[in-house]
Amino acid sequence: MRFSGLRVLREGLTGNKGWTPHWRDPEPKAEYDAIIIGGGGHGLSTAYYLAKNHGMTNIAVLEKGYLGGGNVGRNTTIVRANYGLEGNSQFYSHSLKLWEGLEQDLNYNAMMSQRGVLMLCHSDGQRDAFARRGNMMAAQGDDAELLNVDQVRHLLPYLDFDNTRFPIYGGLLHRRGGTARHDAVAWGYARGADQRGVDLIQQCEVTGIDIEQGVVMGVQTTRGPIRARKVGMVVAGRSSQVAAMAGMRLPVESHVLQAFVTEGIKPVIDHVISFGMGHFYISQSDKGGLVFGGDLDFYASYAARGNIPMMEHVMEAGMTLMPMIGKAKVLRSWGGIMDMTPDGSPIIDKTQTEGLFLNCGWCYGGFKAVPASGDAFAHLIATGEPHEAAAAYRLDRFRSGYGLMDEEATGSQHNLH
Numbered sequence: 352m353r354f355s356g357l358r359v360l361r362e363g364l365t366g367n368k369g370w371t372p373h374w375r376d377p378e379p380k381a382e383y384d385a386i387i388i389g390g391g392g393h394g395l396s397t398a399y400y401l402a403k404n405h406g407m408t409n410i411a412v413l414e415k416g417y418l419g420g421g422n423v424g425r426n427t428t429i430v431r432a433n434y435g436l437e438g439n440s441q442f443y444s445h446s447l448k449l450w451e452g453l454e455q456d457l458n459y460n461a462m463m464s465q466r467g468v469l470m471l472c473h474s475d476g477q478r479d480a481f482a483r484r485g486n487m488m489a490a491q492g493d494d495a496e497l498l499n500v501d502q503v504r505h506l507l508p509y510l511d512f513d514n515t516r517f518p519i520y521g522g523l524l525h526r527r528g529g530t531a532r533h534d535a536v537a538w539g540y541a542r543g544a545d546q547r548g549v550d551l552i553q554q555c556e557v558t559g560i561d562i563e564q565g566v567v568m569g570v571q572t573t574r575g576p577i578r579a580r581k582v583g584m585v586v587a588g589r590s591s592q593v594a595a596m597a598g599m600r601l602p603v604e605s606h607v608l609q610a611f612v613t614e615g616i617k618p619v620i621d622h623v624i625s626f627g628m629g630h631f632y633i634s635q636s637d638k639g640g641l642v643f644g645g646d647l648d649f650y651a652s653y654a655a656r657g658n659i660p661m662m663e664h665v666m667e668a669g670m671t672l673m674p675m676i677g678k679a680k681v682l683r684s685w686g687g688i689m690d691m692t693p694d695g696s697p698i699i700d701k702t703q704t705e706g707l708f709l710n711c712g713w714c715y716g717g718f719k720a721v722p723a724s725g726d727a728f729a730h731l732i733a734t735g736e737p738h739e740a741a742a743a744y745r746l747d748r749f750r751s752g753y754g755l756m757d758e759e760a761t762g763s764q765h766n767l768h
């Protein structure tokens with residue numbers, strides 16, 4: 352089934368009876384060439400690129416819940432390539448290019464909206480840091496514009512520019528950044544993988560990893576054992592638990608990150624805006640709701656819901672930045688489990704077990720990484736070699752300290768990422 356404007360029109364006129372399910376619901380086979388654990392954004396994109404780029408179609412994605420029920424369907428949908436450090440910069444630049452062709456590639460409307468991401472600065476030092484970051488982005492071939500306060504005022508007149516504590520000095524605008532509809536991204540990759548023969552198996556929790564003499568042999572699941580000589584772990588906030596099944600202890604802590612949405616209001620915010628003096632970011636959804644979030648809940652947890660003190664902290668930051676949002680009613684809040692690494696950067700690597708691969712550590716920024724992460728992880732699983740855009744994401748950097756990519760310069764303090 353292909354989507355097109357004509358098809359939508361025809362179905363609309365004939366009662367929408369011709370649509371077929373996006374993917375099959377297969378029984379697990381006894382053996383696959385490769386198994387991907389985790390049906391989130393990264394697991395599904397990995398399966399898609401394994402099939403599309405490497406011709407590996409005898410593979411399965413095993414998901415303990417339903418496809419897209421994890422963080423990929425819980426995030427605030429921001430997509431950007433405004434990272435400054437060598438290693439991250441190339442990777443996110445590659446990801447944004449994949450985003451730009453994604454809807455055509457998947458034949459799926461992911462509602463990609465390059466509305467611009469504007470990071471605000473509130474001090475001379477911060478403006479200097481943004482100038483440096485902008486130069487690094489430009490050197491990488493991505494777009495960046497340093498705006499003065501009048502230029503920001505022209506774009507976003509409703510901000511509190513003269514706040515006594517946090518006056519706005521300007522901002523760094525990244526026009527190619529924006530948002531994409533998060534669950535549609537998961538569905539689009541799932542559909543694309545399924546069309547290429549990948550088995551997407553839901554309600555199938557991996558409970559053990561079978562290893563014999565240092566070589567992976569398959570997995571144990573709630574739907575029985577499944578054999579495979581290649582297994583990829585892509586389970587975001589559950590990474591430490593799943594890796595422990597292979598005897599690994601990861602440099603990852605799981606923390607809750609919350610997000611919020613208000614009632615729908617008329618179009619008012621046409622960018623993604625981030626407040627530089629507190630962790631707060633906001634955009635407006637196509638339905639009109641203001642979607643916003645802030646800091647992690649500062650304790651390790653596997654609960655996919657957060658606590659009231661962090662809600663208060665986020666609302667305070669929002670009110671400081673744009674007091675007008677105090678009039679909007681918050682409809683919902685929710686949480687997701689973040690896999691936080693000490694340097695805030697991810698891991699895409701082999702493990703000490705032959706055939707067992709690891710993809711994790713996306714912290715609170717892994718949605719924008721979904722295309723490049725899948726591309727790079729598929730490359731690693733299929734060829735055994737790191738993808739050039741993700742070569743820096745080695746697990747051993749935490750042992751040696753060499754090659755750490757600490758974008759926010761917050762060191763190993765998860766609560767400061």
Ligand SMILES: Cc1cc2nc3c(=O)[nH]c(=O)nc-3n(C[C@H](O)[C@H](O)[C@H](O)COP(=O)(O)OP(=O)(O)OC[C@H]3O[C@@H](n4cnc5c(N)ncnc54)[C@H](O)[C@@H]3O)c2cc1C
Nearest residue numbers: 389391392393415421422423426427429557687717718719
């Ligand atoms: C509130 C919030 C806001 C965010 N905002 C942004 C943003 O604006 N921009 C951005 O780039 N990133 C953002 N993120 C981060 C981003 O969503 C995550 O980094 C990314 O989605 C994680 O990768 P994933 O999609 O593969 O994870 P998930 O969707 O969580 O996928 C992992 C899957 O593994 C499954 N699983 C776990 N254990 C097992 C098992 N034993 N067996 C089988 N399956 C298992 C889970 O059920 C889950 O479906 C945000 C996250 C949250 C929670």
